[in-house]
Amino acid sequence: MHQIACHECDLIHDIPSMPDRAAAVCVRCGCVMFRAQKDSIDRTLAWTFAGLVLYAVVVSFPFLAIKNGPIGNETGLLTGIEFLYRQGIIPLAVLVLLTCILMPLIQMLGLLYIFIPLKLNVRVKYAIPVFRLFKHIKPWSMMEIYMLGILVSIVKLGKMATIVPGLAVIAFGLLIFVLNFALSAVDEHMVWENLEGDL
């Protein structure tokens, strides 16, 4: 048993051992403080590896194809970002690149960096800063919003041309779920306890 303070209202709670996936809810403000995880290491690693395979598909296969009469062309995930960059709106290109392409990759690599040593029971350098970074970039990984953007674009251009979703879009859609499973399998408390003393 240990004590934690709710991060939204600061009330201290005694945390008993909890059944798998049970949520620890703050009695005062109602926020979910964390969720208990069984087999966190194995589940996180399994979903992360699956995610990396999907990620490889996303970046190497055609994303959306457009057919306008006899003209047909394929776009990749990076095509739009490249156009923004060439147009000179570099901060915008960087923002899209970060939030939709780099952040998910950094999240997955970060998870591997933390969880493979945990699985093998070895210690690695910089595990604490890596896990801290992993925690802080979470809100900036926005693949699901990009997916909605694809849907809106398809509707918008639907009357002028035919948009054909490529293999990469399907992998992208699956990756959203798989990455979410990986993230929700992470038992933060367990990780911090294991990293303790690595300073």
Added chain:
Amino acid sequence: MKATHASARQLGLVSCPDCHLLSRMKKTSAHEAAYCSRCGRELQQRKPNSIMRTWALVIAAMVFYIPANLLPMTITSALGSVSTDTIMSGVIYFIHSGSWEIALVIFTASVFIPFLKFVILIYLLLSVQFKSIRRPKDRTRFYRFTEAVGRWSMLDIYVVTILVALVKLGFLADIEAGPAAIYFAAVVVTTMIAAESFDPRLIWDVVEDRS
């Protein structure tokens, strides 16, 4: 789950913002910082300068919100004629073409959510500054909501990115991102950081001190 009846602050404890370890708040001198013994993060009872930082970011975001809505989001030229689209004209286009669901989605993500975030954050800031003790639980819920929905405003930025690629490569027209896009991205980023800078525990500090 068993709750005690005191906050960490009342017991002289401080919760690490990263690893949530509770430490005793040492009486340190002004320029001597305390660090978490587990992860090394600098410990502070509350997010530093939370109120002022959040105000500054909210005001900056409101300033960006104006050009983001008035300037064109996309500039399209086809067959010699140039047309520009703002966020609202994009929404109206979808209503006219019969896809009112999409119109609603874009309006909510791009216009309504940022506006709602301004209203909620200003309300939270004022309620803490005027030491309100009304409905702390609801106010915490509002905070949680602003934190969760802010990211969805990125939608229109992504739509522009995808449209630019498809329209150009499909030779439908020549299309470029307009000046509003960068302001709009600034709105999303600053409101996200603003929500992050606000410390919801301040709401409860007032309630505890008054009771």
